Amino acid sequence: MSLPPFQTLVDAHWRDVARLAYALAGPNLGDDVAQQAWTQALAAYPRVTSTRNLKGWLLTITHRCAMDAHRAARRTVLHDDPASLSEAPVVSAPVAPDDGLWARVDALPPRQREAVVLKYVGDLDHRAVATALGTSPAMSRRLVSDALATLRLDAEELR
Template sequence: MVAKKTSLPPFQLLLDEHWRDVVRLARALAGRVDGDDVAQRAWEKAYAAYPKLTSARNLRSWLLTITARCATDVHRARRPQSPLEEAPPVAVDGPDAAEWPDPILWKAVNALPERQRVAVTLKYVGDLDHHGVAAALGTTPAASRRLVSDALATLRTTLGADDE
């Protein structure tokens, strides 16, 4: 049985409606400089895949998933390919903390392990539910909940929110 193709909006309409979300998430995951490149790469990948889509359901989540994967690709490309004992560690920058409303919070978010950082950013910057976060990370909604929960617990401890 052939899947019936749902009518998709013109790609330009999709771009007009969601470009801010894509750029905001890309910058949150990869920083301002790399974030713009990540957003561009995400739109290129979305444009290439768009004619093959069979459903118009939750296009925003689809775009943010592509964006998160492009940001992950940038982080992976920065890592050394083979361990070198004398090489200094490679810094993987997230967003420039000074550009966000709460720089102390974003400095703490940048310090989280990669999957926790991506999960909490998708959840609170990308405004995805746990199914969307799970799809972007290639995991289950339960694992997504755990990653976000662990990230929030670490942030509370780091920022002293439990002391109040």
């Protein structure tokens, strides 16, 4: 098996990595998360054993870097209110006219939000979403399905 040059991978998927990084980490951390993902991918690239789904591999690394960034931010932010430590980090979405869709996505439970973002922003199949989340493809489908059902109900209530 012969891996393509790393630059070919960057050229083909840099938008996907950047888009997912911004969707998961927000505009303040998106660039840093994308850069970290590319750095980790470059370091791991010689050990890749299959070229079958390099995009999914890259987006999994990006997802993990975004989660690491959220964890690091929670450790470094000083909290005046100890009760705020149990709150999930808020994910900022790309700015687009969406009738409040991103606000409703932000309100989803964290695992559902991550699954929806990986599926629709990252354009991953359920197997790749499951790999990124450390779960099974069936659970990935369930998380996305539950999230979409919640989003549909929220949209109907707004009408």
